[in-house]
Amino acid sequence: MLKHLELLLLMVLLPFGIAQAQEVGPQDATAPAVDSSNPSDSSAVSLDTALEVVPPVEIAPPGAVTVSDFPNDAGDHLLVSFEPSPDEALGILVYRIYRRTPGATDGTEEWAVVKTVAAGDHTEIVDGYDPDYLVTQGTQYEYRVAAVTADCREIPGEVTVAQVVGRGEWFHTEKLKVLIGCIIFISLIFYYFKRAQMCHELYLRPIPGIDAIDEAIGRATEMGKPILYVPGLSGIEDVATIASLTILNRVAKKVAEYQTPLRVPNRDPIVYTVAEESVKQAYMEAGRPDSYEANSVFFVTDSQFAYVAAVNGLMTREKPATNFYLGMFWAESLLLAETGSLSGAIQIAGTDAITQLPFFITTCDYTLIGEELYAASAYLGREPKQVGSVKGQDACKGIVMTLVTVGIILSLVDIFTGGATDPSKSLLLKLQGLVDVTSLE
Amino acid sequence: MKRTVPMMIAMIGGIIMMIQYFIPHQVSQDVFNYYTEWAPLVGSFALVLGVGSLTRVHIHKIRAKAPNWPYSYAVLIPLYLIPVFAFFLPASIGGGTGKPSVFDFMYSRVQIPIQATMFSMLAFYIASAAFRAFRAKSALATILLVTAIIVMLAQVPIGDLFGRWLPDTGLWILRFPNLAAKRAIELGVGFGMLATCLKIIFGVERGWLGGAGE
Numbered sequence: 001m002l003k004h005l006e007l008l009l010l011m012v013l014l015p016f017g018i019a020q021a022q023e024v025g026p027q028d029a030t031a032p033a034v035d036s037s038n039p040s041d042s043s044a045v046s047l048d049t050a051l052e053v054v055p056p057v058e059i060a061p062p063g064a065v066t067v068s069d070f071p072n073d074a075g076d077h078l079l080v081s082f083e084p085s086p087d088e089a090l091g092i093l094v095y096r097i098y099r100r101t102p103g104a105t106d107g108t109e110e111w112a113v114v115k116t117v118a119a120g121d122h123t124e125i126v127d128g129y130d131p132d133y134l135v136t137q138g139t140q141y142e143y144r145v146a147a148v149t150a151d152c153r154e155i156p157g158e159v160t161v162a163q164v165v166g167r168g169e170w171f172h173t174e175k176l177k178v179l180i181g182c183i184i185f186i187s188l189i190f191y192y193f194k195r196a197q198m199c200h201e202l203y204l205r206p207i208p209g210i211d212a213i214d215e216a217i218g219r220a221t222e223m224g225k226p227i228l229y230v231p232g233l234s235g236i237e238d239v240a241t242i243a244s245l246t247i248l249n250r251v252a253k254k255v256a257e258y259q260t261p262l263r264v265p266n267r268d269p270i271v272y273t274v275a276e277e278s279v280k281q282a283y284m285e286a287g288r289p290d291s292y293e294a295n296s297v298f299f300v301t302d303s304q305f306a307y308v309a310a311v312n313g314l315m316t317r318e319k320p321a322t323n324f325y326l327g328m329f330w331a332e333s334l335l336l337a338e339t340g341s342l343s344g345a346i347q348i349a350g351t352d353a354i355t356q357l358p359f360f361i362t363t364c365d366y367t368l369i370g371e372e373l374y375a376a377s378a379y380l381g382r383e384p385k386q387v388g389s390v391k392g393q394d395a396c397k398g399i400v401m402t403l404v405t406v407g408i409i410l411s412l413v414d415i416f417t418g419g420a421t422d423p424s425k426s427l428l429l430k431l432q433g434l435v436d437v438t439s440l441e
Numbered sequence: 442m443k444r445t446v447p448m449m450i451a452m453i454g455g456i457i458m459m460i461q462y463f464i465p466h467q468v469s470q471d472v473f474n475y476y477t478e479w480a481p482l483v484g485s486f487a488l489v490l491g492v493g494s495l496t497r498v499h500i501h502k503i504r505a506k507a508p509n510w511p512y513s514y515a516v517l518i519p520l521y522l523i524p525v526f527a528f529f530l531p532a533s534i535g536g537g538t539g540k541p542s543v544f545d546f547m548y549s550r551v552q553i554p555i556q557a558t559m560f561s562m563l564a565f566y567i568a569s570a571a572f573r574a575f576r577a578k579s580a581l582a583t584i585l586l587v588t589a590i591i592v593m594l595a596q597v598p599i600g601d602l603f604g605r606w607l608p609d610t611g612l613w614i615l616r617f618p619n620l621a622a623k624r625a626i627e628l629g630v631g632f633g634m635l636a637t638c639l640k641i642i643f644g645v646e647r648g649w650l651g652g653a654g655e
Binding site: 072074076169175178179186189235236237243246247249269270274276277295297298300302308309331357358371373377396397 | 459462463464465466467468469470480483484487488489490491492494495497498501508509552555556559560562563566567569570571573574623626627628629630632633634635636637638639640641645646648649650
């Protein structure tokens with residue numbers, strides 16, 4: 001009987017016990033039950049600790065911002081430097097440099113990030129290069145630098161009104177060496193102009209390509225075939241084209257004297273008009289205006305390879321006895337010269353395009369290399385001022401060659417003495433600086 | 442007058458541009474931009490003269506029944522018909538410059554493939570030119586041939602099979618003797634350009650004036 005009573009009591013109490021056991025705690029519904037009395041359950045304890053909100057580390061904001069005018073510009077750049085936060089090591093990733101124009105009505109009164117720099121990288125930037133945030137000359141800006149931490153907190157520094165506004169300069173101080181070089185060069189050119197005019201006989205070394213021009217024109221005349229003159233594919237703004245047009249004038253004069261047909265296909269419409277007038281004038285000077293053919297100078301197309309197709313077609317159909325390629329050329333140089341070579345023409349080329357020179361040297365009978373193209377008009381005309389300019393160039397090259405030789409000697413001294421001779425080393429560095437600036441410009 | 446005015450313009454313009462180079466101020470930049478904006482405008486007007494020249498030459502050929510005169514039609518018809526399709530006719534009959542249109546078809550399906558074909562011929566021309574250049578007829582030509590072989594092999598992976606010395610030698614040739622020669626030419630070109638510019642500015646060089654120069 002007692003046994004039955006115990007069983008009945010158990011059955012009555014069991015639902016209460018189960019209900020009590022299933023009751024959800026108010027603190028943490030999902031947290032595993034932790035037996036704090038069990039020392040082996042330490043991981044559960046550390047996790048619980050980690051889940052607590054860690055108070056952020058106090059990081060000092062970046063320091064003072066200094067704004068200065070960027071030198072040698074149009075007033076559209078500012079040099080912004082700032083003091084980094086002293087707590088940079090405590091987790092600052094980058095600095096954001098903000099700028100605004102107080103009181104502006106064009107939307108720039110709001111803060112805009114003009115630059116983001118990595119912490120520890122550098123603390124000086126040039127503001128104004130970003131085309132989206134241009135600096136306007138004479139505008140007073142405000143700057144603010146904010147440090148950004150790894151947890152994406154932004155710690156702004158104080159707002160600084162720019163100490164200066166952008167101002168344009170009237171002389172680029174870094175171009176002083178270039179200016180001095182130009183003055184020396186111009187002075188030498190004028191000196192030789194004068195010298196040539198004072199009837200001093202100036203010697204010019206013979207250039208086979210230029211000497212061959214007369215021979216080439218004579219050959220075409222004897223064969224009764226036309227002369228093809230390609231004035232390059234560049235525009236009139238290219239100095240090589242201008243040099244080519246000057247040579248064309250001289251060639252056309254000779255062609256007019258010999259009554260040889262001339263073909264001048266053009267790629268640039270402005271070059272075409274100048275070339276046409278130049279040839280027309282040459283025929284008049286030669287006393288043969290009636291021999292001038294209106295269609296001898298013509299425009300073809302401004303498309304590079306369509307032009308090549310047209311000129312190559314002309315070469316294969318009319319088989320000119322002489323081809324001149326003088327001026328600026330690109331990929332078409334070999335296409336033209338090789339076709340001309342296959343057609344059996346005598347070919348004279350000249351260009352200042354270094355990459356195309358090997359093609360011309362390979363396929364043409366004579367090639368004017370680089371500066372020889374510019375000197376050709378002086379050689380052909382023999383006018384005192386033209387000859388003087390060539391001598392002026394030579395004098396300048398002499399100066400450069402001297403500097404290069406001195407540089408080589410100083411380098412050798414530096415190598416053999418292991419850098420022990422300070423005067424030679426410092427002189428060498430100065431020389432290298434001079435050359436670097438010259439090449440940069 | 443015909444000669445003096447252009448020369449004065451060239452002289453003043455040239456001197457202004459020369460001075461402008463040394464002045465970074467905004468005023469100087471504005472002058473430079475103003476000048477450079479004029480160039481495309483002048484070019485546009487000159488294009489009319491160019492098209493006129495092309496038309497004149499080919500009409501002359503057709504009239505004179507010069508050799509291959511029917512090809513002149515192949516120049517003149519597209520020259521005038523394609524702009525008509527591009528600018529005047531409605532898209533419903535193939536006008537306009539979008540896709541599909543006669544203009545687009547002629548440009549992308551005719552002109553571009555023909556240009557690519559012309560350009561691709563360069564490879565064959567390089568081979569034939571190289572064959573001519575590398576014939577070892579003299580001591581200098583032999584040096585050129587040997588140098589070319591070294592430089593070419595140095596640029597391709599097979600060069601490594603001969604040993605590390607080959608790519609290194611090829612690189613040395615490019616970096617020192619080749620670069621020195623290129624710089625020497627560039628220096629001469631630079632001085633030549635400067636001298637020509639000075640001659641134009643100061644009226645010594647008048648070839649650019651065409652007939653008005655004399």
